[in-house]
Amino acid sequence: MIKVGMPRGLFYYDYYLLWESFFKKLDIEVVTSIRTNKDILDLGIKSCVDEACLPIKIYHGHVEYLKDKVDYIFIPKYVRLHKREYNCPKHLGIVDMINNSVDNLPILISPKITINDIDDFKDTMYSVGRDLKKNKKEIKEAYRYAINSFNKQDEWIRKEIIPFMDNKITRSDRIKILVLGHPYNIYDNFLNMEILDKLYDKGIDVITVNDVDEIEYRLYSNNNMKRIFWTQGRKIVGAAYSQIENYKVDGIIYISAFGCGLDSVLIYLVEQKSHCNNIPFMSMIFDEQTGEAGFNTRIEAFLDMMKWRSESENNFSTLR
């Protein structure tokens, strides 16, 4: 049976179920790299250029891990996922970066994805299926199966990636925090030092951008002087604005990675909006160091500040 490797990084957290179901239905075995750990990070640091952001380095590590175990590695180039929007330039360049940095690669399956909505995946999937020498009937069935499975992507995130949140008990007396960031930052437990679990263990109700409805975040993302043209940017800013303007959360933590150009803009927008609405905000920028002490202290300080504010001392600064 043909084996296709799926690196556990970047758009894995958005489209894994779509592609995994597609390949599975075509009788292709999907081999997903293990969860990120120190070895994956070290592999990525060794092969990737120094200037890249942390998620790109981690992605290189996942490709290094898979390269000797599979016949193909699936690395799509996600250029556009919505009308008049684009992805980060590093997503656009990921195939070329991998090709130039990782030695002894198997064949890459790297379709260019420039679509306006989910229905447009049809052409891309048909072309991937043909490249794998599958016939039209098989591809058609696999495509339908994949689209149906994709409807369960959010459910899959809750069950497979953050199972503790699937069973969480929401209580009105608990502090509610919105954890913002790109999916590969907030759902990669190694990269973010398990922030979601840590907050939950401290009795916080955690929500993420995936808890905000698409119509709602798109609507609120327009509340800017200038239209945001990054798909992830619209999602992050729109989700934040909807929660802040309606006072649905008590605080916001933004998880970012060192070297992220987009976040330098997005953090500023969310921070300003939080400040104007008197909602506590903190950003945390992760890099290659893995010591947790400073990180834990910052979370504790932020939660203490929120607690004091809730006990009527609301003259505390909402920033950091």
Ligand code: SF4
């Ligand atoms: S959006 Fe930021 S973190 Fe993501 S790939 Fe681009 S630069 Fe890296």
